[in-house]
Amino acid sequence: MKLHQLTMAEALQRLDSSPEGLSETRAQKRLEEFGPNRIAARPAKNWLKAYLAQYLQFFALLLEVASGLAFIADYYDPGQGNNVLAWAILGAVVVNASFSFWQEFKADKAMEALMKLMPAYNRVLRSGREQKIEAAKIVPGDIVLLEEGDRIPADAILLEAHALSINLSTLNGESNPAERRLGPDPTERELEAHNIVFAGTTVVSGIGKAVVFATGAATEFGKIATLTRDVQKSVSPMQKEIMGITRILTVIAFAMGIVFLVLGLLSGKGWLTAAIFALSLIVANVPEGLLPTITLALSMASQRMAKRNALVKNLDAVETLGSATVICTDKTGTLTRNEMTVKHFWLPGGETIDLSGEGYFEGGSWQTESPQADTEARLQALVIAAEMNLHAHIAEQVALGDPTELALLTAVGKVPHPALNYLRTGEIPFSSERKMMSTLCQGETQNWLFAKGAPEVILALCTTQLGRGGEHIALGPAERERVVQAAEVFESKAFRVLALARGNGSEEKDLTLLGLAAIMDLPRPEVADAIQSCYQAGIRILMITGDHPRTAQALAQKIGLKVDSVITGRELRTLPEQDLAQKLKTEHILFARMESSQKLLIASVLQRNGEIVAMTGDGVNDAPALRKADIGIAMGIAGTDVTKEAADMILLDDNFRSIVAAIEEGRTVYFNIKKFCTYHLTSNVPEILPYIFSFFFKIPLPLSVIQILSIDLASDLIPGIALGSEPPEANIMKRPPVSRSEKILDWEVFKRGYFMNGLIEISASMFAFLGFLFLHGWVYGDLSISNSHFHRQAMTMTLLGAVTCQMLNALTLRSYEFPIWTIRFFSNPYLIGALVFDLVWIWLLLNLPLMQLIFNTAAVPWQDLWLLLPFPILLLFTHESYKLWKRRKI
Numbered sequence: 001m002k003l004h005q006l007t008m009a010e011a012l013q014r015l016d017s018s019p020e021g022l023s024e025t026r027a028q029k030r031l032e033e034f035g036p037n038r039i040a041a042r043p044a045k046n047w048l049k050a051y052l053a054q055y056l057q058f059f060a061l062l063l064e065v066a067s068g069l070a071f072i073a074d075y076y077d078p079g080q081g082n083n084v085l086a087w088a089i090l091g092a093v094v095v096n097a098s099f100s101f102w103q104e105f106k107a108d109k110a111m112e113a114l115m116k117l118m119p120a121y122n123r124v125l126r127s128g129r130e131q132k133i134e135a136a137k138i139v140p141g142d143i144v145l146l147e148e149g150d151r152i153p154a155d156a157i158l159l160e161a162h163a164l165s166i167n168l169s170t171l172n173g174e175s176n177p178a179e180r181r182l183g184p185d186p187t188e189r190e191l192e193a194h195n196i197v198f199a200g201t202t203v204v205s206g207i208g209k210a211v212v213f214a215t216g217a218a219t220e221f222g223k224i225a226t227l228t229r230d231v232q233k234s235v236s237p238m239q240k241e242i243m244g245i246t247r248i249l250t251v252i253a254f255a256m257g258i259v260f261l262v263l264g265l266l267s268g269k270g271w272l273t274a275a276i277f278a279l280s281l282i283v284a285n286v287p288e289g290l291l292p293t294i295t296l297a298l299s300m301a302s303q304r305m306a307k308r309n310a311l312v313k314n315l316d317a318v319e320t321l322g323s324a325t326v327i328c329t330d331k332t333g334t335l336t337r338n339e340m341t342v343k344h345f346w347l348p349g350g351e352t353i354d355l356s357g358e359g360y361f362e363g364g365s366w367q368t369e370s371p372q373a374d375t376e377a378r379l380q381a382l383v384i385a386a387e388m389n390l391h392a393h394i395a396e397q398v399a400l401g402d403p404t405e406l407a408l409l410t411a412v413g414k415v416p417h418p419a420l421n422y423l424r425t426g427e428i429p430f431s432s433e434r435k436m437m438s439t440l441c442q443g444e445t446q447n448w449l450f451a452k453g454a455p456e457v458i459l460a461l462c463t464t465q466l467g468r469g470g471e472h473i474a475l476g477p478a479e480r481e482r483v484v485q486a487a488e489v490f491e492s493k494a495f496r497v498l499a500l501a502r503g504n505g506s507e508e509k510d511l512t513l514l515g516l517a518a519i520m521d522l523p524r525p526e527v528a529d530a531i532q533s534c535y536q537a538g539i540r541i542l543m544i545t546g547d548h549p550r551t552a553q554a555l556a557q558k559i560g561l562k563v564d565s566v567i568t569g570r571e572l573r574t575l576p577e578q579d580l581a582q583k584l585k586t587e588h589i590l591f592a593r594m595e596s597s598q599k600l601l602i603a604s605v606l607q608r609n610g611e612i613v614a615m616t617g618d619g620v621n622d623a624p625a626l627r628k629a630d631i632g633i634a635m636g637i638a639g640t641d642v643t644k645e646a647a648d649m650i651l652l653d654d655n656f657r658s659i660v661a662a663i664e665e666g667r668t669v670y671f672n673i674k675k676f677c678t679y680h681l682t683s684n685v686p687e688i689l690p691y692i693f694s695f696f697f698k699i700p701l702p703l704s705v706i707q708i709l710s711i712d713l714a715s716d717l718i719p720g721i722a723l724g725s726e727p728p729e730a731n732i733m734k735r736p737p738v739s740r741s742e743k744i745l746d747w748e749v750f751k752r753g754y755f756m757n758g759l760i761e762i763s764a765s766m767f768a769f770l771g772f773l774f775l776h777g778w779v780y781g782d783l784s785i786s787n788s789h790f791h792r793q794a795m796t797m798t799l800l801g802a803v804t805c806q807m808l809n810a811l812t813l814r815s816y817e818f819p820i821w822t823i824r825f826f827s828n829p830y831l832i833g834a835l836v837f838d839l840v841w842i843w844l845l846l847n848l849p850l851m852q853l854i855f856n857t858a859a860v861p862w863q864d865l866w867l868l869l870p871f872p873i874l875l876l877f878t879h880e881s882y883k884l885w886k887r888r889k890i
Contacts, residue, residue, distance in 0.1 A: 021125035054097035156210035164206035297724025322666025494554025685758030764871030
């Protein structure tokens, strides 16, 4: 038999302990045997190794290979600028690796956060003497003493309990305090046993004494901690995309290198010349500015999300959230406020009192649709009975006590009533068997008993009800049925209902019913709209809660959450995994009475179904599932440190609506990355083809290596980052989620980048280059001008042809679908600034001697700049026409 199924004497015997506790000698021996009462920390992370790992990412490896090839090309053909290109590429890799590393450095500290939840000291009995010891030194067999407000240091079997309730929400997600009672419990699962208190939970009310049977990692708390630590994150969609981008660009680069190596040999260029040419082409095909642009775009998106109260810890999570297809959400504290509130009082005779205000600190007042002359007097009698039955208290914005009592205490403050003149003389405490509590009070002229509890229990003890005018009306069958019906109406709407009564004397009999209180952990006001926005965006929402199915269903109905079926934790334990997978493919399932390990199972099955899973939560019990999900979302206010560390994103305001804002930003950044990938690939064409033309035709080199670098890391980088900051498009939340099969580098990106806008840009560059040469008397085949001032002027025209086209390319790529004139020009100030930067860059290249020296440019007569005008306009017209054709086609 398990410990909780034994009697107290048998449990003490099995643990080799006694009611007086362990001796110091035995406690020391057990400390050596079982170790300290703490969660074992993982081995210290090798941060140097973690930093170096950034250089082994797929795209980083591609850039490193490109840099190596540039060094090789420079070795065999020095003076062409390949060495500068090699160092610049390495610089881009170092900047990106360093930027990504610091994000990782502050992540994954869940074990340290767990230690924060463990208490520093607790009271124990050792050799019959009470003493306060460090929680880490508590061992199995120790007797711990518990009182209201204590954080429990270990899992223990109760030996004494007086009105003892504990808050289990961090372990099972349930919002109501869990009553603890003595004696064997036949249940199989320890978490369901009523005679166990658990590490990491707190005492809400009462006092108790318990014998420890599990410490450290052996506790339920420790098991969740270990589960959180050991769960491996799957590769994010963005990481997969970067791998895919790397593979595609690698294949293109090396395929082009091989093709032109062969062509070079066939044209009689010789092995060395053809090989250097092929290596240079491979390097030129690698967009070295793309990786830092992606990283910076994700970073800027995370900053925008922070302004919308969504703090992103992992940059990849920005894009992942935009791909989410399912949100698995906790109930308590996520969809609800996690503050019980009395919304209604019901008075005998059928009068309903509505209370304004929500939570413990908001305040409020009462009102009724048809007040009677004595409504206030009868309501005051009800709240006096409630006030005399409370142990909870609120002071300086701190609420202490049972949540239900805190709700009643807050409601009492909303009903003005005379100062109480009662002296508490005794109490008959609450128990799960009695389902009620009573307080004995001495008044000025007589003794009173005030009671609160389950309606059916209180009603059975009542013989009268407080009627109008203060009259005590007999409770006949019809009156009792009206009370029951009123309670059932409230319960059907997810309210917890308490009845309140009073009587003369000190016995719980012949009571007078004063009324009912309808209490609820209210849904957050913004949740309903947020849920509808998610449905509109093609995202399913599954509620996973530790609460009762009826409570969860009533809340779902109230907030508009779709529910096709309900599965409880017990049912899930016997449900074959393939059946669960089939249900999760299409159904909107409400999961109730769930354990943390089951949340982890649900996340895993959804991922195997091909879903991209976002998991929200605030308790320790949520941490493993948050870590397993594609993106874990923790509550910033109510969430535990463990949950925040396990999550990828933290909602700073605990507002479910912030998830929708974050999804919008995530989708936006995905499509923005698509836009600036198109933008970067477009400029690859005028960078590569001029080099090929000069190799096979008798023309001077149209563009030097250092000029190619100036396009990639200067005139392209800033507008590319600005495109990554483009605000959400009008229909961004009306599109379905980005599927796993959809790629950033798809045919549409290549078609627009390489074959549409790219071909126009190469035409612009070569038209400007050759046009300038021919206008100034150059004859085809004359290579003697190479490296002359005249040649540098012509190369400057090639460079300007590409840059000016890219400026209008950035404007037309602000949207893949909508025409440029429908987008507010100043809605992206970063892009305006980037275009201004490009204009300044052009002026510097044309007029500043130092820039001319570095980038091999020269001043160009202004009257020749007309050569640059036709093609940017053609590019804008062509792409806008293509977008119009695509819209009409759809």
